[in-house]
Amino acid sequence: MSHKTDIEIAREAKKKPILEVGAKLGIPAESLLPYGHDKAKVSQEFINSVQGRPDGKLILVTAINPTPAGEGKTTTTVGLGDGLNRIGKKAIVCIREASLGPNFGMKGGAAGGGYAQVVPMEEMNLHFTGDFHAITSAHNLLSAMIDNHIYWGNSLDIDQRRVVWRRVMDMNDRALRDMVVSLGGVANGFPRQTGFDITVASEVMAILCLARDLKDLEKRLGDIVVAYRRDKTPVYCRDLKADGAMAVLLKDAIQPNLVQTLENNPAFVHGGPFANIAHGCNSVIATTTALKLGEYVVTEAGFGADLGAEKFFDIKCRKAGLKPAAAVIVATVRAMKMNGGVAKADLGAENVEAVRKGCPNLGRHIANVKSFGVPVVVAINHFYSDTDAEVAAVQEYVAQQGAEAILCKHWAQGSAGIEDLARKVVHLAEGESANFAPLYPDEMPLFQKVETIAKRIYHADEVIADKSIRDQLKAWEAAGYGNFPICMAKTQYSFTTDPNVRGAPTGHTVPIREVRLSAGAGFIVVICGEIMTMPGLPKVPSAEVIRLNEAGQIEGLF
Incomplete structure (x- = not known):
């Protein structure tokens, strides 16, 4: 048994030139825009040319609530893509790009693990093809144009106390959460309070990930509400004439990035909204393109199914007209x-009793995902320390919930270790049993949508919100935003808003702290509990151990 680290395995990868990987999908060389030898963007002309083709089957990989023990959702997504190819299906993996901030903070890189990884790992976790830098630049161009407009006489009559467009950067920096800008006298403008969010929480990121094409992107950018006048009427991005320049900055970023798995199968890695504070799915354009090029598309949604799968179904699938054929819920014995x-x-240490006691968290996720009309299978991501009795306990529990749990050894064995899951996924997807529908209709009032998610998915008793928040939601309904879906910003670690509550709790309350309108992305962000839209670094950040070694290789990123 090899105990090589993820990065050692990734460095030994026998990568194929990216043009070869593209050729496997029928993408001609001239339709790929290479970034080096191992990554490329797919041209918009090619994407337009395949729109008449039928769609493949869409498979969602989601998970239980994350624990410090690790679940391996991306690893399973990548492994399943390889496994489907192994059993003769033309499968494509679609995952998100990693955010730079957390790589130097808590969690290190994100591209799968063991023998189920996407490469080139270092580039994907650093600057990759520059998409996030483009998003940061476009977002902050708009920020600069707002303050500049006010400085030069404010002909739009923006109320400086009601500028709602903040700034962003792709780094965890708590000092920037809440700040005053334009200090230093007349030449620097009018002082006002603002702050930074992390780039992946930017509405520009959400727009890029939900836009169908460049034209749709530009329209959505124009729809962004950046501020309000004294009479409470909204000021849009297009009023400042920033939408055209922002679209120019994003013209390459909107094209999906093609890379490969360790087994040289194609993977689209594109977009990356945070899953706890944003909608947590890779781009619609990557997913819909993959569906035209493959028989199976395996994609993941962020964190546990209470956040990731719910947003995937209620925001991404609703907006893009996607119909998932099956869902995989990743769990581990640990x-x-x-x-x-x-x-x-x-x-x-073996502890079958504790395994049984912990299973209700998984059970609730199974029931929740099934409630969207999507057939479910559980993938038990295998660790060396798991005993047969512990695995059997999970399988027995899942069988009682009317689903099957399959042991997967892709981390150690690559596609050979996940064939059983691949076959089960094909069986579910081709069984025509999916009858997908979102959790709530477009017409439902906004606060009722929040309550529906809190009660049906989190199993809470009530939602607590100040009158000012309820009034704000009613005002947005009156302004024509009532048909928007809800994007819940909540801790990923629990069904509740308290990160320390494990299992499958009931009877809790969901406090809403703030609501934000994302008029361009097309949803309302509802911020619950103590969630932060700009993370901080931990006491000992990963950055302290990241360096170049003697051979010029990166150490400590994983």
Whole structure:
């Protein structure tokens, strides 16, 4: 058994030239815009040319609530893509790009693990093809144009106290959450309070990930509400004439990035809204393009199914007209034990009772995903320390929930270790049993949509919101935004808004702290509990151990 690190495995990868990977999908060389030898963007002309083709089957990979034990959702997404190719299906993986900030903060890189990875790993976790830098630049161009407009006489009559467009950067920096700009006298403008969010929480990121094409992107950018006048009427991005220049900055970023798995199968890595504070799915353009090029498209949604899958179904699928054929819920024996009350240090010891005690978290996710009319299978991502009795306990529990749990060894064995899951996914997807529908209709009032998610998905008793928040939602309904879906910004670690509550709690309340209108993206962000739209660095950030070694290779990023 090899115990190589993810990065050692990635460095030994026998990568094919990206033009070869594209050729496998029938993408001609002239339709690929290479960034080096191992990554390329797919041209808009080619994407336009395949729109008449039938769609392949869309498979969602989601998970239980994340624990410090690790679940391996991306690893399973990549492994399943390889596994489907192994059993003779033409499959494409679609995942998000990694945010730079967290790479130097808590969690390090994100491109799968073991023998189920997407490469080139280092580039994907650093600047990649520059998409996030383009999004940051476009967002901050608009910020600069707002303050500049006010400086030069404010002909739009913007109320400086009601500028709602903040600034962004792709770094965890808590000092920038809340700040005053334009200090230093007349030449620097009028002082006002604002702050920074992380780039992946930017509405520009959400727009890029939901836009159908460049034209749709530009229209949505124009729709962004940046501020309000004294009479409460909205000021749009297009009023400042910023939408055209922003679209120019994003013209390459909107094209999907093609890379490969360790087994040289195609993967689109494109877009990356955070899943706890934004909608947490890769771009619509990458997913819909992949559906035209492959028989199966395996995509993931962020964090647990209470956030990722719900937003995938209620925002992405609703907006893009997607119909998922099946869903995979990733779980681990270790995470079940943690939900059952075992401390991280004790996870190595067999504890079947704790596994059983922790299973209700998984059970609730199974029921929730099924409630969208999508057939479900559970993937048990195998760890060396798992015992047969512990795995059997999970499988017995899942069988009682009317689903099947399949042991997957893709981390250690690549596609050979996940054939059983691949076959089950094909069986579900071709069984025509999917009857997908979002959780709530467009017409439902906004606050009722929030309550529906809180009660049906989180199993809460009530939603608490100040009158000012309820009035704000009513005002947006009156302004024509009532048919928008809701994007809940909530902790990923629990069904509740308290990150320390594990398992499948009931009877809790969901407090709403703030609501934000994303008029261009087309949803309302509802911020619950203590969630932050600009993360901070931990006491010992990953950045402290990231460096170049003697050979010029990057150490410490993973």
